[in-house]
Amino acid sequence: MERRTIISFVLILLLTAMAIYGVVSQQHPAWLTNLLFWQPEASRNLDFQLGLDLQGGLQVLMVADLPAGQALDSQAMETARRIVEKRVNALGLTEPVVQIQGTERIVVEIPGIENPAQAVDTIRETALLEFVEPPSNVSLEMIYMLQTTQTPISTTYGLTAEQLQAQSALTETMLFKTVMTGADLANAFVTRESQTSQPVVAIEFQSGAADLFSEYTSSHLGKNLCIVLDKLIISCPRIDSAIPNGKATIQGSFTYETANQLAVQLQYGALPIPLKIESYKAIGPSLGAISVEKSVRAGIVGLAVVFLFMLIYYRLNGLAADLALGLYVVLNLLLYKLVPVTLTLPGIAGFLLSVGMAVDANILVFERMKEELRHGRSLLRAAEAGFSRAWTSVRDSNIATLLTCAILFIFGDAFAASLVKGFAITLAVGTIINLFTALVVTRTLIRVAFGSFGNWVQKHSWVLGL
Amino acid sequence: MLNFVQRRRLFFTIAGILIALSFVALVVSAILFEGQALRISIDFKGGTLFILHFTEPVEESAIREVFVENGHISPIVQRLGAADDNSWQVRTRFADTEEVQRILDGLDAQVGAVDRALSNWNTVEPTVGAEVAQQAALAVFVAALAVLTFIWYSFRKVPHPFRYGVVSIVAMLVNVTITLGFFALMGILQGWEADALFLTAVLTVIGFSVQDVIVVFDRIRENIPRHRGESFEMIVNRSVLETVHRSLATQLNAMFVMIAILLFGGTTIKPFIAVMLVGMLSETFTSLCVAVPLLVVWEERDHRHSLARAAA
Numbered sequence: 079m080e081r082r083t084i085i086s087f088v089l090i091l092l093l094t095a096m097a098i099y100g101v102v103s104q105q106h107p108a109w110l111t112n113l114l115f116w117q118p119e120a121s122r123n124l125d126f127q128l129g130l131d132l133q134g135g136l137q138v139l140m141v142a143d144l145p146a147g148q149a150l151d152s153q154a155m156e157t158a159r160r161i162v163e164k165r166v167n168a169l170g171l172t173e174p175v176v177q178i179q180g181t182e183r184i185v186v187e188i189p190g191i192e193n194p195a196q197a198v199d200t201i202r203e204t205a206l207l208e209f210v211e212p213p214s215n216v217s218l219e220m221i222y223m224l225q226t227t228q229t230p231i232s233t234t235y236g237l238t239a240e241q242l243q244a245q246s247a248l249t250e251t252m253l254f255k256t257v258m259t260g261a262d263l264a265n266a267f268v269t270r271e272s273q274t275s276q277p278v279v280a281i282e283f284q285s286g287a288a289d290l291f292s293e294y295t296s297s298h299l300g301k302n303l304c305i306v307l308d309k310l311i312i313s314c315p316r317i318d319s320a321i322p323n324g325k326a327t328i329q330g331s332f333t334y335e336t337a338n339q340l341a342v343q344l345q346y347g348a349l350p351i352p353l354k355i356e357s358y359k360a361i362g363p364s365l366g367a368i369s370v371e372k373s374v375r376a377g378i379v380g381l382a383v384v385f386l387f388m389l390i391y392y393r394l395n396g397l398a399a400d401l402a403l404g405l406y407v408v409l410n411l412l413l414y415k416l417v418p419v420t421l422t423l424p425g426i427a428g429f430l431l432s433v434g435m436a437v438d439a440n441i442l443v444f445e446r447m448k449e450e451l452r453h454g455r456s457l458l459r460a461a462e463a464g465f466s467r468a469w470t471s472v473r474d475s476n477i478a479t480l481l482t483c484a485i486l487f488i489f490g491d492a493f494a495a496s497l498v499k500g501f502a503i504t505l506a507v508g509t510i511i512n513l514f515t516a517l518v519v520t521r522t523l524i525r526v527a528f529g530s531f532g533n534w535v536q537k538h539s540w541v542l543g544l
Numbered sequence: 545m546l547n548f549v550q551r552r553r554l555f556f557t558i559a560g561i562l563i564a565l566s567f568v569a570l571v572v573s574a575i576l577f578e579g580q581a582l583r584i585s586i587d588f589k590g591g592t593l594f595i596l597h598f599t600e601p602v603e604e605s606a607i608r609e610v611f612v613e614n615g616h617i618s619p620i621v622q623r624l625g626a627a628d629d630n631s632w633q634v635r636t637r638f639a640d641t642e643e644v645q646r647i648l649d650g651l652d653a654q655v656g657a658v659d660r661a662l663s664n665w666n667t668v669e670p671t672v673g674a675e676v677a678q679q680a681a682l683a684v685f686v687a688a689l690a691v692l693t694f695i696w697y698s699f700r701k702v703p704h705p706f707r708y709g710v711v712s713i714v715a716m717l718v719n720v721t722i723t724l725g726f727f728a729l730m731g732i733l734q735g736w737e738a739d740a741l742f743l744t745a746v747l748t749v750i751g752f753s754v755q756d757v758i759v760v761f762d763r764i765r766e767n768i769p770r771h772r773g774e775s776f777e778m779i780v781n782r783s784v785l786e787t788v789h790r791s792l793a794t795q796l797n798a799m800f801v802m803i804a805i806l807l808f809g810g811t812t813i814k815p816f817i818a819v820m821l822v823g824m825l826s827e828t829f830t831s832l833c834v835a836v837p838l839l840v841v842w843e844e845r846d847h848r849h850s851l852a853r854a855a856a
Contacts (some may be wrong), residue, residue, distance in 0.1 A: 131812075134661070139672070192660075195645045355641065357668040362597070364661040369810040380804030384797050391793065423813050424741055427805060431820070434801035438794040442759070445790045471762045474698050475755040481690050482751025486744060489683035498744045505748075 079529035086522045090405070097408045100124060100415065114416065121173070124415045128189075129422035129500060132370050134363030135189035136197055142182045143354035150182055150351070158351045159184050165200055168342040184353065194360040200339050207260030207281075207344055208235055208306045209291075211298075212314070213253060218302065225311040233306065235259060254304065257294055262287035264324075266344035268337045271329065277337040279328040281344065288324025296320035307340070373426045380430055381407070388437055392444050394541040398523040399440040399516075406436055406508075406515040413507055425500030432508030438475070439516035442468040451544060457532050458525075465521050472517070479509050548788075549781045552837035559718055559834050562826070566725020573728040582728055585737035586635070588677040590670030592644070594634040597662035601630055602655050610650040611636060614643060622735060625811065631662075639667055680743050687750045688716065695754060695761075702765045707842055712761075715835035716753045722826040723749055727819060741816040749823030756791050756831035763787050776843045784836055795828050 100106075111122045130137055142150055142158075155178060162184055163176040175187040191197055210233050212221055224231060234242060235256040260266075265282040283291050295303075295317050304314040305328050312330045332340070385403065388396035410429060414421060447464030455463065483506035490498035528535060535541055570581040577583050586593050596607075604621050611619040616636040624631040639647065644665060651658050696709040723746060730736040763783035771779055802821045806814060 141672075195641055198641045355669075356672045357666070358641065359664070359666040361664040362659070362661040364659075365595075365597075365664060368662075369812070372808060372810045373805075376805045376808035379808055380801035383800040383804065387793075387797060387800065423810060424744065424816060427809070427813055427817060430801050430805060431798065434798040435794070437797050438755075438790075441790050441793045441797075445787075445793075449786065467766075471759045474758045474762065477698075478691065478694060478754050478758065479751055481694060482687060482748060485683060485687045485690060485751075486747055489679055489686075489747075498740055501744055501748075 079526065083522060083525045083529065086518070087526050090519055090522060094405050094408070097405070097412045101408055101411045117418070125418075126411075126415060127418045127420045128366070128370070129420045129425065130187055130189055130359070130361055130366075131423050132366040132421060133189050134191075134361045134366040135187065136191045136194040136361075137188075137359040138186045138198060138201060138355060139179070139357045140184045140186070140201075140353040141356045143352045152181065154351050155182070155184075158353065162186060162201055162353075165342050166197075168338075168345075169197055169200060183356070190363055192363075194358075196335065196339065198355065198358060200342055206235070206308050207263070208233055208256045209258040210234075210254040210256050210304045210306050212302060212304055213255070216252065218314070221302070221304065221311065221314050225314065228310050230309040231306065231311060233309065254306070257303070258283070258287060258291060260344050262290075263344055266341040268334065268341050269327070271327070276329070277332045277334045278330075279332070279337050279341045279344070281326055281328065283324035283326075285324070288322075291324050291326075292320055292322045369423050373423065373430075377426070377430050381433055384434055384437060388440070391543060392440075393543045394527065394535065395440075395444045395447070395524065395543070398520050398527065399437060399444070401523055402440070402515045402519040403433065403436060405519055406511055407433060409511050409515065410504075410508055413511070414504075419503055419507065420500060421504075422500035424498070425504045428501040428504040429508060432505050432512070435479075436508065436512040436516060439468070439472045439512060440520055442471050443516075443520070448542070448544060451539075451542070457528055457536050461521075461524050461528060465517065469517075472513070476509050476513060480506060483509070547781055548784050548832075549777050549837055549840050552833075552841070555833035555837055559830070562722050562725075563718060566721050566728070569725045569728040569732065573731050576732060580731075582724060582738045582742075583731040583736065584677075585739035585742075586666065586668045586673065587739040588673050588680065590638050590668045590673035592636050592639045592665065592667040594632075594636075594647075594665045595624065595663055596632045596634065596651065597659045598630040598632070598656045599659050600656050601627075602632070604632075606655045607632060607634065607651065610647060610654055614647050614650060616647075638669055676740070680740075683743065683747060684750070687747050688713065691716065691750060691754050695758070698758070699761060699765065702761075702768070704843070707839060708761055711835045711838040711842070712754055712757045714838060715757060715830040716750060718834055719753045719823065719826050719830045720746065720750065722830075723819060723823045726822045727815075730815065730818070736815045741813065742819060745816050745819035745823065748820060749827065752824060753827045753830070756828055757835050759787050759790065760784055760831065760836055776847065777840050780836060780840050784832060788832070791828055791832065795824060798824055 106124045111124055114122045114124075117123075140162075142155065144150060159176055159178050163174075166174045166176055166186060166188060169188070169191075171188055171191055173189060175185075177185050179185045186201060188194075188197060210231075223229075231254055232252060233254045233256045262283050263281055264284045267280055268277055269280045270276065271278050282288075298317055299320070300317065302314045302316050305312045312328060315329075328340070385400050388399050388403070390396070392399065410432075413419065419425070443464045446468045447460050450460035450463045451457070483502045486502035487499055487506070490502055573583065574581045604623070608619060608621050611621075611634065616639070619634050619636040622633045624633050644667065648658055648660075692709050692713050695712045696705055699705040699708040702708065727736060727738065727742065731738075736742075760783055763786055764780055767779045767783050771782070774782075799821065802817050802824075805817045806821070809817065
């Protein structure tokens, strides 16, 4: 046996041992995960990443909803993305993804979420908080009625001087004067009122605004100041004393969740671009778990049959192919952890399918080898001829598969379908690894086998299925 | 030696029948479903799809009623799986998040508790759907073009590389037609709808549909200089027989995996896998029984012409 063969055999054994360790072991030492420099530092790990369809969750696709003719500013889009991301992160869920897709869309993926409807509201809604002064001729009863019936009111916020004039001419009696807005806030958080332990939203103004607020409250003692959210009155407390430090609380009929939602919306401000939800998908978490279980079972059965077929049909060669195929499976799984590749249901199907197709290269070689043996070639020469002659076919059909994967991957973006991309990635990764295992590994195994007991094989040609 | 290529009349007839049946399925589907030769899913036309798992047995009419009450006039309500799964699928027009919430609350109150952990819903705006459909058509076109270019490139050294490319494309078209026909049939029988995954399957089938062709053509390329005295038909026949073992063995392995997924895998990807399975089966057939004999017909006719010219 050649030295080169022995060296590659040993290297393959080492690689196999390493790959098995990486895939099978659940706990990995910190120094090992720290080597994964291409993964973001905070989340370096060697775990399988499951897609939304496998662990359940929410996917929302939003599009910039600008009036016709208004140009989309990519800077503003990025700001919108960051605000959405902050709001999503504030929900306190693990590993949300917020990405800009194309130029005008933002996709949000939140795995393992329990209340998708509320999350959607938190993400999308812009909360415009205003402190408004009721017009002098509106009675407290009237205001109370507006509050209980949740009737939208008109405020002076955002009106130009001309609009203001036009408005006041029309509805002078009902225009509320905006004193401050949520844009002046430094902080907003949920707390509980000390006496009733009702959840309330505590707010703090930025220092400049705090002075303004202090001035206003001291000059309007005894008057009412309404807290208005998105043009709806939340409450209209009476100013009993000046508020010097810019701190206030918003009381309303909040649950802890709704109070938190409001605080998040206040804190992270309004979106620079209005966003419209184009599609959203909610997947129950248990559904995903069932899918994983079923896929694993299907995979084991399918692969077992492939292994058996190769062993029965190609005997000794089949055994070499099976060993290489085992390495193929392990290497794929290892790469999914290393890269990491997010596994989806179609992604797993793509992987299983790639295992079925992976043996194609070996089949091409073995069929060729049999032909050469029938022509009376010696064992080793037939093996070498099998590998070198089959190469062009193997190469061409693999390139065709990779081409398809590339097209799927590029267009997968347009379908907003991580499912399509998942399939394309696993199939492509598999095809490339296959070139290594089916050609290099199988070849080395066969060289080792024929090198150590080739004479015996020559006499017992049934072990090659001839 | 078994003369494979000589049976071409039979193969062409079978291919013709399969194509005709596929067109029948597509036309029937178009008649039944308002011009949809394939039933189109919400991915491409917008709308909402609910998969609802109830904790107890419920009535179809009760589910329908809740949707109608919420302004969804004509929901399509179907049972999923066995009766004791209590799983239902509802398709309706686009619903925003508040509508979805109202519907779910309505179902909880009037029909039976919906187990959120085992349910999912997906809603797509019609405009997005149209955009995605456009991209899908483009993807299929690009894929076909890429494969043609690739074949032309890899066979640039054989005489008439263009012919190899053309017959491969013909085989691919036949293959895609049969696959679409199968899907249309399942749409009629089982209510399958073409979604993003279906498109993935079709693109994959297009990619794989040249694999067998490549292997046979590769062998023809190798055999032409080796067997100088033989007719083209003989060479092609020899090449097919030499590679048929490999084609069948490979197909079998891919099929083992796909059948295992069909039998044991999740219900949501069954149509996806079934399309690929049918695509691969018909791929083997169209490669060996359509592409290869077509090439022979084309080359032989040429050959006869040159013989006739030599005689004159």
